[in-house]
Amino acid sequence: MSSKETFSGENVCDSFSLPRMEPFRQEAKGDVELALKLYAWNAQMVAASLEQISYLEVLLRNAIDKQLAKEVKEDKNGIPWFLLHPYNTVAVPATDDWPFYEEDSAYICQAGRYFQEVKHIAFYADKEIKPNIPCIVARYDNVEWNEAEANRLVNSGNREYKRLGQVMRKGLEAGRQGGRYQVFILTREGDPRQVSLSSPFVNKRTGKGSAFVQRQRYTSVHQLRHAQDIWEL
Structure with missing residues (x-):
């Protein structure tokens, strides 16, 4: 051109x-x-x-x-959210605790037991993660556990303490002996904060090394919603 x-x-x-x-x-x-x-x-x-x-x-x-930042309580931890672990759920062995949760919407364990900061508890019982994943409403550690304390809490003017007292009464009736415990007050089925899975995660492994959780195991709601197998959690 x-x-x-x-x-x-x-x-x-x-x-x-x-x-x-x-x-x-x-x-x-x-x-x-x-x-x-x-x-x-x-x-x-x-x-x-x-x-x-x-x-x-x-x-x-x-x-x-x-x-x-709000989700992981960044102001309290002093660590940016992108440096913290992504887990927001703890899975616990719950052969006896799952029926108690179904009845009374609470989880009771030994005082002083360490847990990472999480929002939900997943119950592992009958070789499966149950599909109802409650949200933690309140957590009390080193709780004095006896009938007199249960009555005091139930009769208090504090709504949260009254709920704790009711759980203590139920625990005593279920055979939890006096002493000190750690108590998680949890949401009931139907609460909008509750995570509901379409089906339980069944552990199909057998034999040595097949226990999915012995003390506690951390995962996330995202993993619970999208994993294809319990061992992906």
Whole structure:
């Protein structure tokens, strides 16, 4: 092409490549000049929207950061959420504890037992993770455990303490002897904070090494919702 030769609309379209220009040419019904005008208009719209998208991106990113920080209690832990473990659920062996939860919506264990900061408890009984995953409403450690203390709590004006006293009474009736315990008050089935799985996770392994959890095991609601097998938790 000589220096005196000028570019035509067809030349410009060819320079942009056929796949890029084809939608505009179709919209313009073959009118090359109109297709180029549509292409220029599209580029202007994209450029104009980039500023708005950049604002949205910052606002969305900051909103997500605030929610994740709140979720893991970042202000209390002093560690950014992205450096903390992703687990929010503890699975516990619950041969006897699962029936007690079904009846009284609580989990009782020895005082001083260490647990990471989690939101949910998953019960492992009958060789399966039960499909109802309650949310932890309150946690009390080193609780004095006797009938007199249960009566005191039930008759107190504090709603939370009254609930604790009711659980203590039920525990005493179920054979939990006096002493000190750690108590988790949990949500009941139907509570919106409850996680409900479509089916239990069944442990199909047998023999040595087949126990899924002996003391406690950590996982997440996300894993519980999407795992295909109990050993993926």
